Amino acid sequence: MAVCIAVIAKENYPLYIRSVPTQNELKFHYTVHTSLDVVEEKISAVGKALGDQRELYLGLLYPTEDFKVYGYVTNSKVKFVIVVDSSNTSLRDNEIRSMFRKLHNSFTDVMCNPFHNPGDTIQSKAFDGIVSGMMVQTG
Amino acid sequence: MADEAPFQFLHNEVIQYIYKTAESGETENGRNITRLENMGFRVGQGLIERLTKDTARFKDELDIMKFICKDFWTCVFKKQIDNLRTNHQGIYVLQDNKFRLLSQLSAGNQYMEHAPKYLAFSCGLVRGGLSNLGVKSIVTAEVSVMPACKFQVMIQKM
Numbered sequence: 001m002a003v004c005i006a007v008i009a010k011e012n013y014p015l016y017i018r019s020v021p022t023q024n025e026l027k028f029h030y031t032v033h034t035s036l037d038v039v040e041e042k043i044s045a046v047g048k049a050l051g052d053q054r055e056l057y058l059g060l061l062y063p064t065e066d067f068k069v070y071g072y073v074t075n076s077k078v079k080f081v082i083v084v085d086s087s088n089t090s091l092r093d094n095e096i097r098s099m100f101r102k103l104h105n106s107f108t109d110v111m112c113n114p115f116h117n118p119g120d121t122i123q124s125k126a127f128d129g130i131v132s133g134m135m136v137q138t139g
Numbered sequence: 140m141a142d143e144a145p146f147q148f149l150h151n152e153v154i155q156y157i158y159k160t161a162e163s164g165e166t167e168n169g170r171n172i173t174r175l176e177n178m179g180f181r182v183g184q185g186l187i188e189r190l191t192k193d194t195a196r197f198k199d200e201l202d203i204m205k206f207i208c209k210d211f212w213t214c215v216f217k218k219q220i221d222n223l224r225t226n227h228q229g230i231y232v233l234q235d236n237k238f239r240l241l242s243q244l245s246a247g248n249q250y251m252e253h254a255p256k257y258l259a260f261s262c263g264l265v266r267g268g269l270s271n272l273g274v275k276s277i278v279t280a281e282v283s284v285m286p287a288c289k290f291q292v293m294i295q296k297m
Contacts, residue, residue: 074192075191075192075197076273104192105192111189114181118271
């Protein structure tokens with residue numbers, strides 16, 4: 001399960017970021033911020049013949065000592081980043097994929113909410129609930 | 140198909156409503172088209188988010204325009220665009236020979252002057268969709284013979 005989940009707007013400012021409360025929040029912000037460069041690199045490779053990747057799921061962005069960072073970019077260039085603990089080896093690629101899918105579905109619902117202003121931070125209970133379900137349960 | 144009629148009725152009512160409130164002096168007249176366009180813009184943004192959820196990433200601008208002509212148009216207007224032309228320099232012309240929102244209007248020239256208000260929402264729809272995919276544009280529409288309609292999309296280069 002994830003230790004941090006973030007949604008980043010197409011202009012690269014955070015729309016939503018949540019991490020497990022027991023750990024250093026700033027570190028996660030930093031990790032997510034760093035991952036944006038990798039995301040950028042992966043998207044700009046689209047269209048070139050080599051390594052043509054047209055799937056929305058970007059896969060593992062980079063591993064650090066403690067974490068693995070996964071990325072996903074929607075067609076509207078909104079980025080989802082999920083950080084999981086490296087010690088959690090039981091998590092498969094497919095599960096990460098389905099987490100992103102759930103996140104994307106819920107995000108679409110938020111976007112289609114007429115009371116939501118596109119570009120504003122996400123304040124939706126339904127979205128919160130989905131994210132909570134994917135986070136590591138502590139205590 | 141049952142979902143066609145409600146959209147048309149709602150669209151007609153929205154236009155009626157906006158023009159009625161303008162008449163009673165709440166807004167000045169020239170802003171009506173803009174209001175309709177802005178409504179379309181917001182709807183387009185949401186709609187494209189939903190429609191592109193399961194599609195692969197777009198290769199380029201043309202790929203995006205094709206998506207608008209096929210999937211997006213079919214979703215909203217139940218048919219595809221009949222003709223897409225481009226000068227490959229950021230101008231696209233989308234021609235619909237039987238535009239659904241105009242198809243209920245008399246085919247003669249009688250209601251020609253009312254055509255712009257029936258097209259403003261759709262222009263906004265396209266502009267909103269494109270903008271959410273990261274393409275800034277200006278969309279205008281013109282009618283020469285009644286149910287046929289041409290949308291011109293001018294891409295704004297960053």
